[in-house]
Amino acid sequence: MKYDVRELPLLSNEEIAQGIFDMRLEYKQTDLPVQCGQFAHVYVPGKSLRRPISVCDASGGVLRLVYQVKGEGTKIMSQMKSGTVDVLVPLGNGFSIEKGKRYCLIGGGIGVPPMLYTAKQCDNPLIITGFRSESLVILQDDLKQAGETLLCTDDGSAGQKGFVTDLLRAHIDEIDEVCACGPTPMLKAVAAVCKELGKPCQISLEERMGCGVGACLVCAVKVRKNGEEIMQHVCKNGPVFNAEEVVF
Amino acid sequence: MADLSVNVAGVQFNNPLIAASGTFGFGREYGEFYPLSTLGGISCKGITLKRRDGNPPPRIAETPSGILNAVGLQNPGVDVFINEDLPWLKQQGTVIIANIAGNTVEEYCEMAEKLSDTDVDMIELNISCPNVKSGGVQFGTSCESVAHITSEVRKHCKKPLVVKLSPNVTDIASIAKSAEAAGADAVSMINTLTGMRIDIHTRRPIIRNNTGGLSGAAVFPVAVRMVWQVANAVKIPIIGMGGISTWEDAVEMLMAGATALQIGTVLFSDPYAPVKINEGLNKFLDENNIKSVTELTGTVVPW
Numbered sequence: 001m002k003y004d005v006r007e008l009p010l011l012s013n014e015e016i017a018q019g020i021f022d023m024r025l026e027y028k029q030t031d032l033p034v035q036c037g038q039f040a041h042v043y044v045p046g047k048s049l050r051r052p053i054s055v056c057d058a059s060g061g062v063l064r065l066v067y068q069v070k071g072e073g074t075k076i077m078s079q080m081k082s083g084t085v086d087v088l089v090p091l092g093n094g095f096s097i098e099k100g101k102r103y104c105l106i107g108g109g110i111g112v113p114p115m116l117y118t119a120k121q122c123d124n125p126l127i128i129t130g131f132r133s134e135s136l137v138i139l140q141d142d143l144k145q146a147g148e149t150l151l152c153t154d155d156g157s158a159g160q161k162g163f164v165t166d167l168l169r170a171h172i173d174e175i176d177e178v179c180a181c182g183p184t185p186m187l188k189a190v191a192a193v194c195k196e197l198g199k200p201c202q203i204s205l206e207e208r209m210g211c212g213v214g215a216c217l218v219c220a221v222k223v224r225k226n227g228e229e230i231m232q233h234v235c236k237n238g239p240v241f242n243a244e245e246v247v248f
Numbered sequence: 249m250a251d252l253s254v255n256v257a258g259v260q261f262n263n264p265l266i267a268a269s270g271t272f273g274f275g276r277e278y279g280e281f282y283p284l285s286t287l288g289g290i291s292c293k294g295i296t297l298k299r300r301d302g303n304p305p306p307r308i309a310e311t312p313s314g315i316l317n318a319v320g321l322q323n324p325g326v327d328v329f330i331n332e333d334l335p336w337l338k339q340q341g342t343v344i345i346a347n348i349a350g351n352t353v354e355e356y357c358e359m360a361e362k363l364s365d366t367d368v369d370m371i372e373l374n375i376s377c378p379n380v381k382s383g384g385v386q387f388g389t390s391c392e393s394v395a396h397i398t399s400e401v402r403k404h405c406k407k408p409l410v411v412k413l414s415p416n417v418t419d420i421a422s423i424a425k426s427a428e429a430a431g432a433d434a435v436s437m438i439n440t441l442t443g444m445r446i447d448i449h450t451r452r453p454i455i456r457n458n459t460g461g462l463s464g465a466a467v468f469p470v471a472v473r474m475v476w477q478v479a480n481a482v483k484i485p486i487i488g489m490g491g492i493s494t495w496e497d498a499v500e501m502l503m504a505g506a507t508a509l510q511i512g513t514v515l516f517s518d519p520y521a522p523v524k525i526n527e528g529l530n531k532f533l534d535e536n537n538i539k540s541v542t543e544l545t546g547t548v549v550p551w
Contacts, residue, residue: 048314208454
């Protein structure tokens with residue numbers, strides 16, 4: 001059996017920036033190994049749907065889920081303080097990381113968390129993170145330990161003023177491949193820069209999700225395969241896709 | 249250990265729980281959680297004559313105690329189902345129901361004919377999908393159209409034929425009677441109730457299709473009422489569904505008049521729901537000295 005629902009002991013669940021929480025769950029060596037870019041589907045008591053949250057880190061026996069409170073479900077999650085959390089993990093296909101390549105990992109806003117565990121799988125990655133403003137900046141200390149970091153904000157209140165794509169262009173000659181996660185307009189812009197400058201690019205997508213395993217077909221994404229446009233699904237085929245194949 | 253097996257239109261199910269169409273794909277994903285023989289049957293994702301890509305996303309929205317969906321019948325087409333999925337499904341030790349949908353009566357007939365020459369155990373006529381532009385629910389909302397499509401498909405269908413009813417009608421009992429008179433071997437009910445959610449910040453419907461089908465615990469009392477009304481109107485068996493989430497819900501739906509049950513939306517929060525519902529049903533029967541689950545069907549004592 002490939003999938004199982006686990007009751008993982010909750011270690012902590014702290015607010016690390018405005019409306020952003022860091023949930024840490026005990027994750028034993030015997031639990032299924034997690035690849036970078038995979039996600040966890042979290043059961044929220046009283047809600048009909050689980051909440052898909054990308055894995056921020058899965059090293060040292062701790063599964064870390066960093067999430068933003070956006071609605072009722074994530075609000076209930078943020079109020080969990082003890083006991084166990086019912087999690088379906090690991091799900092989906094993550095980033096494919098090869099030895100000998102220098103990766104540029106790009107995270108925008110709440111798309112930053114999966115880049116931490118991804119950075120830990122790479123040799124000396126260049127990590128570019130972007131946020132709207134200083135109050136939303138997260139994970140900088142963790143990321144600094146995993147690679148070379150560059151920070152930007154839309155309003156210049158932290159790091160350089162501007163977008164992740166400005167930094168990507170400035171450093172494009174230092175890297176071989178890009179992995180990105182963030183809001184769709186950012187992913188679209190990153191994919192365009194990579195295409196223009198001839199760098200391979202993997203992007204992690206988000207869509208309103210149901211079952212999380214590929215049965216209900218709701219989290220559709222249009223991709224181009226062998227010249228034909230088809231619908232694939234974020235939960236089963238993704239969340240990570242080859243940027244060139246995604247039809248935005 | 250009570251007898252959980254049921255018989256619907258001559259097809260024997262090991263237990264009354266059937267995965268509801270559209271929530272379970274063609275079984276492969278949930279087969280990674282537990283053996284599919286845990287279920288009495290699987291009603292497969294709705295199939296059409298040709299491949300359909302479905303609606304653009306978002307296709308789902310959460311609602312109080314339920315969800316709205318508008319997938320729009322994304323599926324690889326009947327031939328791919330027959331050649332690539334059915335042979336695998338038939339090895340899983342559970343009843344396989346093919347759920348068919350079309351744009352025209354002729355398409356339904358053609359699919360019924362193709363599937364009649366395969367190993368599927370039953371055919372479920374989906375005339376109640378609210379999320380496609382043509383076909384689907386338009387066949388299921390008047391007695392005349394239900395009678396017409398059922399009798400036409402009946403001529404081409406050598407398998408037991410289940411007609412899946414829409415709740416988006418004025419009088420579901422008369423619709424069920426029309427299906428029965430036209431040759432349906434059973435009815436399954438209810439499909440989703442048409443609903444809508446709006447994002448108040450963007451003023452856009454959350455679902456790209458604007459409207460979607462409501463399912464989950466929110467619709468359960470509506471489904472119980474409709475199953476009860478239809479049970480009082482027809483002699484053919486009823487496969488009851490609509491928001492069943494616990495074993496108590498299962499007992500209630502059986503008492504309302506269902507012979508077998510379909511479960512769907514609850515799987516999204518708890519993939520193991522069928523295992524738990526079966527355990528609970530069994531315990532309830534044992535504690536009440538009921539030898540067979542079939543003894544519960546239609547035993548509500550109305551005021």
